Amino acid sequence: MMCRIRSTALLLGTALTALIAAAPAQAQDEQRRTRISPYIEIGQIVTADLTNDDVLTYTTVAGGVEASVQTPRTQLQVSYRYERHFSYAKRVGDDDLHNGLARGSISVAPNLSVEAGLLATQTRTDIRGAAPIAQVGRRDNISQVFSGYVGPSYAAHVGPVGVAASYRYGYTKAGSPGNTGVATGSPRLDVFDSSQSHTVNVSAGVKPGTVLPVGVNVSAAYDRETANQLDQKFEDKIVRADFVAPVAPTVALTAGVGYENLQVKQRDALLDANGVPVLDNNGRFKTDPASPQRIAYETDGLIYDAGVIWRPSSRTTVQGHVGRRYGGMTYYGTLSYAATRSISVNADVYDAVETFGGQLRNSLAGLPTSFLQQRTAFTQQYGGCTFGAAGAGAGGCLNGAFQSISTSAYRARGIDAVISATRGKLNLGVGAGYSNRRFLAPDQTNAAFSINGVSDQSYYAQAFANVPLTRDSGINGTLIYNYYDSGIPDASGVTSAAATALYYHNFGRIGTSASAGLYSFSQSGLADQVSATGQVGVRYQF
Template sequence: MTRRGGWICAIAVATIGIVPVSAPANAAERDRSIAPYIEIGQVVTADLTTDDVLTYSTLAAGVEASLQTRRTQAQVSYRYERRLSYDKRVGDNTIHSGLARGAIRLVPGISLDGGAIATRVRSDIRGAAPGNLAGNVDNIAQLYSGYLGPTLASHVGPVGVGASYRYGFTKADAPGRTGVPAGSAALDVFDTAQSHVFTAQAGVKPGRVLPVGLTVSGAYEIDTASQLDQRYESTLGRADAVLPILPSVAITAGAGYEKIIVTQKDPLRDAAGAPVVDGRGRFVTDAAAAPRIAYETDGLIYDGGVIWRPSPRTSLQARVGRRYGGMTYSGSFSYAASRSIGMQIAVYDSVDTFARQLRQGLAGLPTSFIDQRDVFGQQFSGCTFGATSGAAGGCLNGVFQSIATAAYRARGIDGVLSARHGALNFGVGAGFATRRFLAPADTGFSIDGVTDESVYAQAFLAAPIDRSSGINGTIFANYYESGLSAAPGVFGTGATGLYFHNFGRIAAQATAGIYSFNQKGIDDQLSAQAQLGMRYHF
């Protein structure tokens, strides 16, 4: 592909999100591995504020698998853990933690893309922010999400055509206790959601027919959530042009039509007028109520910007325009300093639902990522670091600042740096996210117009000591601010470290972590956790 021809691909990806399956950087490179394991461990947790100490045992099974070839790029990291307690204060339960990302070229021009995640995340942004996600902790819910669908890419003469379909599903368990003071207003508690997304495009490269490259694209999406029968529906059609003005610089502009409508039903109310909730804290939907509009936009959208690509290793794109009834700003930057060091930064602005934003964030994660070998359930609730410089990784912190059912305007910035040198891995991620909620007014208590904010940072290091042992560690800090009245900000920090030594197929490991969070009006919380375990690799 010529340098000029590359601009049309950049616009296609930026406009409707069709991502082609690409071969490894070295076309001759092949990487296949699968490592199932079982593990047993003994855990001690301590509340350093109250001096309360609990112990329990764990049984776990998992798999680490990767396949990187010309036709397939896929990786799976999954862990199932069962806790066995000696104390009634520690309930026996199960924890699922995992990430899967893959892209497979089925036949020339047709590929299959998918991803799935299982993790534990905060539920109510006003509540506790424990860094330890696997224990007797408040405000934590088990979550599962995934998407799958085909992509078509072909040519009709000089015209490149493409289409895709994605199906997504998300499920979150109820969190139980949230740490929110008694008497606080109830918020809707997410249950399930599913989505269908259809996209299509056609375009010509600059210089093939005209000096400018032209792309026409369209998309239709529907996302439905069970809580209050929420429904998100969008239709988009637009045209984009790209004009190279220098060997490494092009200007771009686009315009089109977009319609988005978000509706939900009212909760059922008791004799006193209060919303009725079920045994898991979710609102009971009033089946007889008519859907009410939470958000609606219908009309012209437009934007323009610049694309800078001085080399195959560096790319910058920035756009400004009008959408969602106001100004919007978005952009991205990627830089592969070498084969082992990569950086990615993204600025985003969109009207989203929780499940929709999670699906898009999951699709943005690399198909080859660094396994952080975490036994406390934190690995996939924050930043994931790529194993190649061409895909540095991404952060889901902006999505996971809390689980929300209501739609919202999401804006923020994420940045990730990932580096590898032999068996040494290093990653840093940070970002800022804000969500302005969109909900029907005059329904008693409404979060319409309420704005949540979060700031987050994370660093990860994995280093070998010798051929049989190594260490890894993670540190993180998060700040959450809810716009709800009488809901002070929450600041949480934590650090986790692990040492392992391999004896053939058997590995001994020791893990320790310390976590804290504080909130105005509530005593600071400080806790620690440690585990000694043995892992057997098949």
């Protein structure tokens, strides 16, 4: 398993390097704004378990790169860090941590571009289990996750008709979490392994007033994902037509109708004589070789919706839609507001049938290609909200996908809202949201427990600030709050929170930092877990 995780890390690291190398080549004839800054770092960490009166110390060695290319043809930012913790306590092992985010779009020819996103982070596996936010000390219920996508996009006009097409290949890999901290005797949940996806979109349309009084767009989409766990297959085919009718200078009405065929299927887990799933060495369910492919979810038929678009200025757009899909009512919408070039607000109300890999891929694609680096010593970077840099939009949150790692497909509904503000080196960001997932799985009648029909939910909030003190020094601060409710009978809710601060001072290529963090998580019926962490470090910037 460790070899597979390291191979995935190497693959994504190579992809990051290729993106960095390719971008300047595309931009060589343009005015460049290019920055590539690799670094190495060494530090000393002390973490205190305030609940159990236990103190651990670590030495940490890290290496990483911060890179950005912003030109008329290339928008690319990469932030990646590999960190190794060397523990002084025999009862706690050493840790390897990968944290990184890359988002980029490169114009390779007229009307043709290539877009990509890569992510490395750690997240909770079982929604009922432990919820440590710190990346040091006891790390029950935490898995390393790698995810990425890449593909070309084409957009052009043929007379008054705008045509567009895109393809994306996606891949997601998660490590096994070890101990989850779930109470003994609780139902076992499956552990996601990896998935691959292929997504194709094509469309053709005309704007209002060019050919007809209303705008018309005809589109088709195909999405296929295969997960090796329980041989799961997700396949979605959609054809639809959308109409836009302006009714005022700033208001338009919309309506859409189409056909969708969506199917999710998988094989049964191998069960023992008591109806309990048999596990492999990594804690994942073994697949029953005699099981047929069973339908976990299927919908086939007409879909439709109607809505309104309000655009009072070039800086503000609000959309709201209501319709019928997945056999019932559906609601979704967006808000985008750029108060100034430096202050942006974004909100998204969503409703879709998803898989873990699919939701993560789509959320990653929604992040900006220029984002604020949240330099924190201990929290799980890029697993929550990411805030856009000046002029790049507000950003987005991955919490909906990361409230836990799910093998089963689910219907995801929720809302995310993000505010980002920058002024010189002063950066502020606030994100919050709510997520609900209703799981979809085949009925395995001889199993002791099924996730089918169970609904979990989470609430989350995050705030970040980078405040410069002088030209060479400043303070970073982060506040995090999460609440998780699994929806499984007899499983209590889990609350986690954190507050961290980091002071840095740079002396040319050498940077120094001092960090402190306070963390807690609690479960009903169990003692609250509270810990504190401190670190001093020295970084050399090449």
